[in-house]
Amino acid sequence: MEQALVVEELRKNYGRYEAVKGISFSVQPGEIFALIGPNGAGKTTTLRIIATILAPSSGQVRVYNMSIGRDNEKIRQNISYLPEEAGAYKNLTGIGYLRFMADIFASDQRSRQEYVDTAVAICGLKNRLNDKIGSYSKGMTRKLLLARSIMTKPKLAILDEPTSGLDVLNALEIRQTIKEYAKAGMTVLVSSHNMLEIEYLCERVAIIDRGVIHQIGTPTELKTKYQAGNLEEVFAEVAK
Amino acid sequence: MRRFITLLKKELREQLTWQMILPFLLVVLVFLFIGNLTGKETKKALAPQKIAVLDEDRTPVSQTVIDSLTQSNFNVRTYTGITESSLVASAKNEGIATALVIPAGFEAEIAGNRSQPLTVYNIIRNFSFTGSVGNRVASQALDTINEALSNQLIAQKISGIDPLQLKKPVFPKNFVIIGARTAAVSPDQVTGFIMSQTTFLPIVMFLVIVIAAQMIAVSVAAEKENKTLETLLSTPISRTALVFAKMTAAGIVSLMIAVIYMFGFRYYMNGVTGFNAGEAFNPEMAAAIQQLGLMLDLPAYILLGISLFLSILIALAISLILGASAEDVKKAQGLVAPITFLIMIPYFLTMFIDLEGASPLLKYFVYFIPFSHPFLAAPNLFIHNYLSVIYGILYQTVFFMILVAAATRIFATDRILTLKLNFKKSGFK
Ligand SMILES: Nc1ncnc2c1ncn2[C@@H]1O[C@H](COP(=O)(O)OP(=O)(O)O)[C@@H](O)[C@H]1O
Ligand SMILES: [Mg+2]
Numbered sequence: 001m002e003q004a005l006v007v008e009e010l011r012k013n014y015g016r017y018e019a020v021k022g023i024s025f026s027v028q029p030g031e032i033f034a035l036i037g038p039n040g041a042g043k044t045t046t047l048r049i050i051a052t053i054l055a056p057s058s059g060q061v062r063v064y065n066m067s068i069g070r071d072n073e074k075i076r077q078n079i080s081y082l083p084e085e086a087g088a089y090k091n092l093t094g095i096g097y098l099r100f101m102a103d104i105f106a107s108d109q110r111s112r113q114e115y116v117d118t119a120v121a122i123c124g125l126k127n128r129l130n131d132k133i134g135s136y137s138k139g140m141t142r143k144l145l146l147a148r149s150i151m152t153k154p155k156l157a158i159l160d161e162p163t164s165g166l167d168v169l170n171a172l173e174i175r176q177t178i179k180e181y182a183k184a185g186m187t188v189l190v191s192s193h194n195m196l197e198i199e200y201l202c203e204r205v206a207i208i209d210r211g212v213i214h215q216i217g218t219p220t221e222l223k224t225k226y227q228a229g230n231l232e233e234v235f236a237e238v239a240k
Numbered sequence: 241m242r243r244f245i246t247l248l249k250k251e252l253r254e255q256l257t258w259q260m261i262l263p264f265l266l267v268v269l270v271f272l273f274i275g276n277l278t279g280k281e282t283k284k285a286l287a288p289q290k291i292a293v294l295d296e297d298r299t300p301v302s303q304t305v306i307d308s309l310t311q312s313n314f315n316v317r318t319y320t321g322i323t324e325s326s327l328v329a330s331a332k333n334e335g336i337a338t339a340l341v342i343p344a345g346f347e348a349e350i351a352g353n354r355s356q357p358l359t360v361y362n363i364i365r366n367f368s369f370t371g372s373v374g375n376r377v378a379s380q381a382l383d384t385i386n387e388a389l390s391n392q393l394i395a396q397k398i399s400g401i402d403p404l405q406l407k408k409p410v411f412p413k414n415f416v417i418i419g420a421r422t423a424a425v426s427p428d429q430v431t432g433f434i435m436s437q438t439t440f441l442p443i444v445m446f447l448v449i450v451i452a453a454q455m456i457a458v459s460v461a462a463e464k465e466n467k468t469l470e471t472l473l474s475t476p477i478s479r480t481a482l483v484f485a486k487m488t489a490a491g492i493v494s495l496m497i498a499v500i501y502m503f504g505f506r507y508y509m510n511g512v513t514g515f516n517a518g519e520a521f522n523p524e525m526a527a528a529i530q531q532l533g534l535m536l537d538l539p540a541y542i543l544l545g546i547s548l549f550l551s552i553l554i555a556l557a558i559s560l561i562l563g564a565s566a567e568d569v570k571k572a573q574g575l576v577a578p579i580t581f582l583i584m585i586p587y588f589l590t591m592f593i594d595l596e597g598a599s600p601l602l603k604y605f606v607y608f609i610p611f612s613h614p615f616l617a618a619p620n621l622f623i624h625n626y627l628s629v630i631y632g633i634l635y636q637t638v639f640f641m642i643l644v645a646a647a648t649r650i651f652a653t654d655r656i657l658t659l660k661l662n663f664k665k666s667g668f669k
Contacts, residue, residue: 048657051474052474053470053473053474054654054657054658055653055654073476076475076476079474080474081470081474082471083467084467085467086467086468087465087466087468088466089250089466089468091253091254091257092250100246100249100250101471101475103243103246104246104472104475158474
């Protein structure tokens with residue numbers, strides 16, 4: 001079966017500093033896969049490379065058999081990326097922003113409307129969509145952006161810390177939406193430094209620290225292996 | 241192309257907000273208001289000036305004084321048989337700023353060849369520009385009176401000779417030569433005319449560049465700060481479209497600001513100088529200007545416009561690159577601030593230094609700064625030196641294209657996300 005994402009021996013240097021030190025993992029279609037690790041582990045760097053906005057220093061990345069570097073144009077048609085701590089254009093209205101992003105991906109008026117309708121349904125912002133984004137709370141903005149990143153039904157959604165900084169209820173809603181769309185066949189790659197919540201969201205996780213992946217497996221597998229109660233305890237063991 | 245239009249619309253919607261436009265409209269309204277007001281005041285100042293005269297002499301000579309003032313277009317109010325303090329009181333009452341006293345025995349003293357003091361009361365109400373117009377009335381009145389009396393005296397003492405010929409044996413007959421053209425006109429008038437035609441151009445360019453540079457740098461830096469740029473970079477939009485949409489939107493906004501300012505400025509200048517560019521100011525003067533070829537024709541205006549617009553575009557491209565190199569909005573604002581100096585340097589250098597006579601080093605330094613060329617263009621166009629203006633425009637175009645290529649290059653590589661220009665640390669990180 002064709003893999004959704006294959007990362008092989010990926011390295012990234014910022015000048016002399018090596019942020020990612022030869023990591024490898026793969027993700028199945030329809031799977032929710034998480035990169036978990038502390039701040040500065042190299043999660044964002046890895047996701048940016050897969051999102052085609054940073055060039056790898058060495059190694060291979062393939063998204064549905066399209067190679068990063070060679071097929072960037074094609075990959076961009078098939079992925080969506082939600083950056084960490086992302087905001088949106090403050091002077092646009094929520095609906096204006098969705099229309100703008102839909103315009104970028106849609107090839108005709110009909111699919112554009114379809115994207116916008118999908119996003120409107122997902123974000124649940126209703127009338128507030130007619131207000132300027134500058135007036136939104138953090139939770140509202142995140143819901144709008146998440147809706148934007150999955151409205152085009154991308155083959156691979158790359159979500160960098162999608163719930164960080166949100167209150168419990170907003171985080172829960174976001175996780176539910178992600179799960180729902182993965183069930184419908186979308187592959188999801190998320191990152192998080194909150195290892196507890198990731199158990200509820202992901203099928204498999206990779207534990208990354210200081211640019212190196214230490215373990216890959218389902219949360220249950222990892223907890224059994226280290227005889228830990230949760231993933232945080234697993235990480236504490238792994239990081240030793 | 242479709243995506244470019246989408247982006248362009250987004251840029252304009254982001255940048256053209258009321259918070260952004262309102263300050264300009266206010267500035268222009270203030271200009272219009274001041275222009276209108278000073279226009280009215282200037283007209284008032286040019287109207288016949290009122291002057292109060294207390295005639296204590298009541299002789300033919302004192303009458304000559306009064307007549308000479310009336311003939312020189314003063315609005316004379318004559319009093320007799322009152323005290324000096326009631327003269328001042330009535331003048332104040334009537335809103336007259338200048339009051340003269342012709343003392344008793346005036347005629348006799350003049351006939352005896354003794355110069356006479358003439359008491360002048362200057363009533364100052366305020367120290368504004370238009371308020372000071374009143375101050376000049378007194379000295380003008382005195383000149384008029386001296387002229388009339390000395391003419392009379394000369395005519396009495398030396399008969400058969402024109403007093404004017406005695407007082408001014410020579411007078412200038414001015415010619416101004418520009419290139420191969422000559423016209424009978426005074427040089428002051430010509431330079432005054434040129435100044436009135438071009439002074440506002442650099443000011444408008446300066447203001448537009450300062451505002452537009454901030455705007456585009458902040459817009460890019462804000463996209464970096466909000467991560468909207470990362471989002472766009474992960475979509476099928478081409479890097480070139482990103483750069484061009486930003487440039488085009490900022491270009492459109494700059495043009496708008498430029499037009500608004502030009503309009504406001506022209507109106508303001510017309511008000512302040514009482515000089516309407518549309519009207520024929522003085523037929524002889526107009527003929528002389530025409531004869532000297534100093535009227536900018538349409539091609540000249542177009543060349544000047546291109547040179548100005550290219551300067552704005554270059555400033556925008558530099559600001560785009562600086563904005564892309566900044567971590568956040570605040571740093572971006574700090575980075576573009578020095579562009580102001582890049583404009584000031586050629587402005588002052590071209591104003592105070594004759595480049596033709598300057599050292600080659602200085603000359604090429606000025607030529608190298610792309611913002612010099614509009615300042616150099618205006619004088620060149622007045623003397624029909626189109627070729628050097630065109631060379632300047634070509635240089636600016638090349639400069640601009642290099643900048644755009646550099647900007648596109650930055651957007652196409654990691655650098656758009658990793659560049660962190662910081663003056664404290666040394667350069668690139
Ligand atoms: N543009 C950059 N220039 C230099 N170093 C960077 C840059 N971006 C990230 N780093 C460094 O790379 C490491 C990994 O960062 P990042 O991928 O953002 O980690 P995470 O997302 O896991 O918190 C960190 O030590 C960070 O300081
Ligand atoms: Mg991160």
